[in-house]
Amino acid sequence: MNDRYEEGINELKKHLGEDAESYIRRIEEISPFFAKINVEFAYGDIYKETDKVLDSVTQELITVSALTVLGYATPQLKVHVDAALNRGATKEQVIATITQMIDYCGFPAATNALLAAKEVFDAREL
Amino acid sequence: MNDRYEEGINELKKHLGEDAESYIRRIEEISPFFAKINVEFAYGDIYKETDKVLDSVTQELITVSALTVLGYATPQLKVHVDAALNRGATKEQVIATITQMIDYCGFPAATNALLAAKEVFDAREL
Amino acid sequence: MNDRYEEGINELKKHLGEDAESYIRRIEEISPFFAKINVEFAYGDIYKETDKVLDSVTQELITVSALTVLGYATPQLKVHVDAALNRGATKEQVIATITQMIDYCGFPAATNALLAAKEVFDAREL
Amino acid sequence: MNDRYEEGINELKKHLGEDAESYIRRIEEISPFFAKINVEFAYGDIYKETDKVLDSVTQELITVSALTVLGYATPQLKVHVDAALNRGATKEQVIATITQMIDYCGFPAATNALLAAKEVFDAREL
Amino acid sequence: MNDRYEEGINELKKHLGEDAESYIRRIEEISPFFAKINVEFAYGDIYKETDKVLDSVTQELITVSALTVLGYATPQLKVHVDAALNRGATKEQVIATITQMIDYCGFPAATNALLAAKEVFDAREL
Amino acid sequence: MNDRYEEGINELKKHLGEDAESYIRRIEEISPFFAKINVEFAYGDIYKETDKVLDSVTQELITVSALTVLGYATPQLKVHVDAALNRGATKEQVIATITQMIDYCGFPAATNALLAAKEVFDAREL
Numbered sequence: 001m002n003d004r005y006e007e008g009i010n011e012l013k014k015h016l017g018e019d020a021e022s023y024i025r026r027i028e029e030i031s032p033f034f035a036k037i038n039v040e041f042a043y044g045d046i047y048k049e050t051d052k053v054l055d056s057v058t059q060e061l062i063t064v065s066a067l068t069v070l071g072y073a074t075p076q077l078k079v080h081v082d083a084a085l086n087r088g089a090t091k092e093q094v095i096a097t098i099t100q101m102i103d104y105c106g107f108p109a110a111t112n113a114l115l116a117a118k119e120v121f122d123a124r125e126l
Numbered sequence: 127m128n129d130r131y132e133e134g135i136n137e138l139k140k141h142l143g144e145d146a147e148s149y150i151r152r153i154e155e156i157s158p159f160f161a162k163i164n165v166e167f168a169y170g171d172i173y174k175e176t177d178k179v180l181d182s183v184t185q186e187l188i189t190v191s192a193l194t195v196l197g198y199a200t201p202q203l204k205v206h207v208d209a210a211l212n213r214g215a216t217k218e219q220v221i222a223t224i225t226q227m228i229d230y231c232g233f234p235a236a237t238n239a240l241l242a243a244k245e246v247f248d249a250r251e252l
Numbered sequence: 253m254n255d256r257y258e259e260g261i262n263e264l265k266k267h268l269g270e271d272a273e274s275y276i277r278r279i280e281e282i283s284p285f286f287a288k289i290n291v292e293f294a295y296g297d298i299y300k301e302t303d304k305v306l307d308s309v310t311q312e313l314i315t316v317s318a319l320t321v322l323g324y325a326t327p328q329l330k331v332h333v334d335a336a337l338n339r340g341a342t343k344e345q346v347i348a349t350i351t352q353m354i355d356y357c358g359f360p361a362a363t364n365a366l367l368a369a370k371e372v373f374d375a376r377e378l
Numbered sequence: 379m380n381d382r383y384e385e386g387i388n389e390l391k392k393h394l395g396e397d398a399e400s401y402i403r404r405i406e407e408i409s410p411f412f413a414k415i416n417v418e419f420a421y422g423d424i425y426k427e428t429d430k431v432l433d434s435v436t437q438e439l440i441t442v443s444a445l446t447v448l449g450y451a452t453p454q455l456k457v458h459v460d461a462a463l464n465r466g467a468t469k470e471q472v473i474a475t476i477t478q479m480i481d482y483c484g485f486p487a488a489t490n491a492l493l494a495a496k497e498v499f500d501a502r503e504l
Numbered sequence: 505m506n507d508r509y510e511e512g513i514n515e516l517k518k519h520l521g522e523d524a525e526s527y528i529r530r531i532e533e534i535s536p537f538f539a540k541i542n543v544e545f546a547y548g549d550i551y552k553e554t555d556k557v558l559d560s561v562t563q564e565l566i567t568v569s570a571l572t573v574l575g576y577a578t579p580q581l582k583v584h585v586d587a588a589l590n591r592g593a594t595k596e597q598v599i600a601t602i603t604q605m606i607d608y609c610g611f612p613a614a615t616n617a618l619l620a621a622k623e624v625f626d627a628r629e630l
Numbered sequence: 631m632n633d634r635y636e637e638g639i640n641e642l643k644k645h646l647g648e649d650a651e652s653y654i655r656r657i658e659e660i661s662p663f664f665a666k667i668n669v670e671f672a673y674g675d676i677y678k679e680t681d682k683v684l685d686s687v688t689q690e691l692i693t694v695s696a697l698t699v700l701g702y703a704t705p706q707l708k709v710h711v712d713a714a715l716n717r718g719a720t721k722e723q724v725i726a727t728i729t730q731m732i733d734y735c736g737f738p739a740a741t742n743a744l745l746a747a748k749e750v751f752d753a754r755e756l
Contacts, residue, residue: 033603034602041675047226050222062191062227063191066194072576075615096175099286103485106484108327109324114282198449221664229611230610232609234706244659302474306474306475313436318443348428351424353736354424355441358732358733367531407748409744419545448738550732556722563730567734605696608696
C-alpha cells in the first residue's frame with residue numbers, strides 16, 4: 001500500500017464516511033486494479049488537487065449537478081448526495097442544486113435525481 | 127413586460143453582465159416565446175429560487191460542471207465560465223471544477239471544456 | 253394558487269389523466285417549488301404554447317421519440333406513452349415512433365423503450 | 379441496384395428533396411456499404427414501415443425532437459428541419475417542436491437546435 | 505423467411521448462443537417488424553459485413569466498450585459480455601475493455617458496467 | 631519527472647506518435663495538473679494495464695467505437711483513428727468499427743464519426 005493509495009482512501013473516507021470501504025471492496029472483488037485507481041486516482045489525485053481551491057461542499061455539489069444531468073448515474077448520485085451531507089451541505093442546498101439542473105437537462109433527469117436524493121434523505125431521517 | 131420578466135432579466139444581467147441582452151436578442155429574432163421563457167423561467171424562476179440557499183459562485187460552478195459532462199454544450203459552457211468569473215469565482219476554481227469532472231465524464235468532455243474555458247480566459251486576458 | 257398553476261394543472265390532466273395528481277404529489281413531498289414549476293412551466297407555459305400549432309397526438313409523439321433516444325428516462329417515457337394513448341394516439345403509432353428512433357439512437361435505447369411501452373399497453377390491456 | 383435500394387432512395391427523396399443524392403454521395407466516397415444501408419435500411423426499411431401509421435409531418439417532427447435532445451446531431455437536425463418543411467410542416471411547428479424539448483433536455487440543447495433551425499429557415503428565406 | 509433473416513439469425517446465434525431466440529421472441533410479441541430488423545439488419549447486414557475485417561472477439565469488445573460509455577444500456581451490455589465470452593474473449597479482456605473506458609466516460613458508467621459484467625461472470629461461474 | 635510520467639509519455643507516444651507532445655503541450659498551457667494526469671493516468675496507468683491482455687489494435691478500436699457513440703468527442707475520435715492506424719489497424723477495420731456502431735448509436739453519431747475519420751484518412755493519403 002503506497003502513499004497515493006493511503007491519501008486516496010483518507011480523502012474517500014472524508015467524503016463517503018463509513019460506506020467508503022464497502023463501496024471499494026465490492027469493486028475489488030471483480031477487479032483489484034479498478035478499485036485501486038478508483039481510490040488512488042479519483043480521490044487521491046483528483047479530489048486532493050481540487051481541495052486546494054474548492055471547499056468540500058462545493059466539491060460535492062458540482063458532482064451532484066454533474067451526476068444529475070448524466071441521467072444514468074443514479075447509484076453514484078446517491079453516494080454523492082450522502083457525501084454532500086457528510087461534508088456539511090444542507091438538504092436544501094442539495095435540492096437547489098438538482099432543481100437548477102432543470103435548466104440544463106430538463107425535467108426527466110432532474111426528477112429522477114430528486115427522487116434518488118429523497119431515498120438518501122429518508123435513510124438519514126432528514 | 128411583467129414582473130417575472132423584470133426579475134429574470136435582472137438575475138440574468140447579474141450573471142452574464144453586458145452580454146445578457148445580445149444573447150437573448152439573438153434568440154428573440156427566431157422565437158419571442160423561447161426568449162421570454164429563457165429569461166422568465168431559467169433565470170426569473172430557477173436562479174432566483176436557488177439564490178436562497180446557494181451563493182452566486184456555487185450557482186455558477188454547479189452549472190459549469192454540468193455543462194462540462196454534457197459534452198455538447200460548448201457555447202453555454204463559455205457563457206457560464208464567463209458568468210462564474212463575473213460572480214467572483216477565480217480562474218483556478220473554474221479549472222478545478224472542470225478537472226474534477228474527469229472522474230465523471232472522462233477526458234474527452236473535460237478536455238473540450240478546458241479548451242473552451244481557455245478562450246474565455248484569453249478574452250479576459252487572465 | 254395562481255392562474256398559471258391552474259392552467260398548468262388542467263393541461264397536465266388533459267395529458268396524464270387520473271395519474272396527474274399523484275405524480276405531482278410525489279414530487280411535492282420533497283420540493284414544493286419543483287412540483288410547482290413542473291406544473292406551471294412544463295405544462296402551463298410550454299404545452300399551452302405548443303398547443304397553438306401542434307395537435308395533442310403530435311405533442312405526445314414528439315415527446316415519446318425524445319424520451320426514447322435519451323435512453324435513461326424510462327419512468328417519463330411510460331408516463332408519455334400513457335398520455336399519447338389518452339390523447340388519441342394508437343398503439344401502432346407509439347410503436348412506429350419508437351421503431352423509427354432506431355435510425356437515431358440504435359437498438360439498445362429503442363428496445364428498452366419498446367419494452368417499457370409494452371408495460372403500459374399491458375396495463376391498459378391493449 | 380435491388381428493390382430495397384430503389385424504395386429507399388425514393389423514400390429519401392420524398393423527405394430530403396434535391397439534396398438527397400449529394401448527402402448519400404458524400405458517404406459513398408468513404409464507404410459504399412454505409413451509404414447503401416443508410417438508403418436501404420434507414421429509409422427503405424424504417425420510414426417505409428412507419429409511413430403506414432404516421433403521416434409525413436409527424437415522421438419528421440418526431441425526428442426533429444429526437445435530434446434536438448441528442449445535442450450533438452446538428453448536421454442531421456438541419457437535414458430534418460429541411461425535410462419537415464419539404465413534407466408540409468410549418469416553420470411554427472418546427473419551432474414549437476424544439477421549444478417543447480426544453481422540458482426534456484433543458485435550454486442548451488434546445489437553444490442550439492433553434493439556432494441551427496434558423497439557418498435552414500434563412501436559407502429558404504422563411 | 506427470406507435469406508437475410510436466415511443469415512441474420514445464424515449470425516445472432518453465433519454471438520448470443522442459446523439465448524438468441526428467447527431475446528428475439530420477447531421483442532416479436534410487441535412488434536414483429538422490430539424483431540425482424542433486429543435480426544436482418546443488426547446481425548444479418550451489419551455483423552456479417554464487419555465479419556469481413558474484424559475477428560469475432562474484436563466485434564464483441566468494440567460493442568462492450570460502446571455500451572459501457574452509453575451508460576444506460578445495461579441489459580444489452582450483459583448480452584454482449586456474454587457474447588464476448590461465447591466468441592472466445594477472456595474475462596480479463598472484458599474487464600480490461602471496461603476499465604479502459606474510465607478514460608472516456610469516467611467512473612460512474614464504467615463502474616456500473618463492471619458490476620453488470622460481474623453478474624454475467626457469476627452466472628457462468630467464472 | 632517521475633516514473634509514472636515517463637511510462638505514460640512513452641505509452642502515449644506509441645499510440646499518438648509525433649503529435650503526442652503538441653497535444654499535451656496545448657493542455658499544459660492552461661493546466662499543468664490536467665496535462666500531467668492525462669499522461670500519468672490515462673496512458674501511464676490505464677493503457678499500460680490494458681496492454682497486458684489487449685493488443686494495441688484492439689486497444690484503439692474499442693476507443694474508436696466508444697468515441698463514436700458519445701457523439702460529441704470528434705477531436706479525440708480523430709486522434710484515436712490516427713492512433714489506430716499508427717498501431718497497425720487498417721482503414722477498413724476503422725470503417726467497420728464505426729459502421730458496426732450504427733446498431734448502438736444510430737446513423738447521426740456514426741455518420742459524423744465516419745466523416746471525421748475521412749479527414750484522418752485524407753491527411754494520411756489513404
